[in-house]
Amino acid sequence: MIHETEDFSEAISFNPEVAYKHIIALYLVLFIFTSCNTGQLKSKSSTSPKKSEIESTKPNTWISLKEKETIDGYTKLNGHIYGGEIACDVKPLDGIDVPTFQVLAGTKYAKDKNHVYYPIRISCIDYTDCGVCYYADIVIADADPATFVYLDKEYAIDNGHVYFRGEPIKGAESKTFKVIDGPEYFFFAKDRNKVYYFNHYFSEADAESFYFDREHPLNVISAYEHVYIVADKHNHWEFRPPGQFKKINVDGDHKL
Structure with a gap:
């Protein structure tokens, strides 16, 4: 036994690269074994929905x-x-x-x-x-589950009402209500008579011709700022959420 031990020591000192590889392999086996057991314990003990x-x-x-x-x-x-x-x-x-x-x-x-x-x-x-x-x-008071339909951008309708985030929009017409497509934080919609941002009425805009001017150079969509250019057949507006509108010329200058 002493002889074998001495031979083994000599082998290690004589072949350091081989010994190093064995040590690394042992660490990998221990790591995999520990990770598997930890995952099994977590899955068995988890009772969260x-x-x-x-x-x-x-x-x-x-x-x-x-x-x-x-x-x-x-x-x-x-x-x-x-x-x-x-x-x-x-x-x-x-x-x-x-x-x-x-x-x-x-x-x-x-x-x-x-x-x-x-x-x-x-x-x-x-x-x-x-x-x-x-x-x-x-x-949601008076909402009809049988005719309730989600549209987009947190807007929804039923047979007689329009909703934004669960709150009814007074005066909105569900039969002609449409959500205007836009970026993530762009919340505009319209029916045949009015334009809406969030759950508010934008009284200055013409509903029939209102649109999001997505190609306008003044649009700013970033993690820190959101500026949207909206327009109808008469005007362009710079809109900053949640409710700031400024009239601008088509070229981007602010109107007085």
Whole structure:
């Protein structure tokens, strides 16, 4: 045994490159083994609700939640529907018809056979040992779940109303309402009579000819600034969210 040990030592000192390779290989094996075990432990001990892939959901595809599944903050748990975080003994949403409850992933809109829902008001409570934010006001008054349709840019309609982020837009006509295509933070729409930005009425614009002048050089779309040039047959405006309009000439100079 002593002889074998002496031979082994001599082999290592004589072939340092071989020994180094053996040590590296041993570290790799230990790393892989540890990583696999850690992943298995995490998957076994995890009890948090599953997250659905919003990217794979087509527009106006309503999804019924599975047990422990969360979409857009709505969670089905123990036969109830929760909105927001589930902590601090927060209660499930009241008045939900769970068997018919569905979520339109990526929009925060939901519905059952009786109502249409949106997190209109979110309440946050901060206790000494616990904090939670939950959906406090979600029912969209007078919305018809049977005819409710999501359009785009957080606008939606039903048979007689137009909504933006769950709030009705007074005076908007659902039958002729259209969302104007634009960049990520461009929220303009119109019906046959009026132009809207967010849920506000833009009274100066002509609805029939109103458009987003996407090729105008004064458009600024960046991580730090958003400036959009909108126009109708009479005027051009520089719009800065959330509600600043300035008339400009076609060449970009501001009008007085």
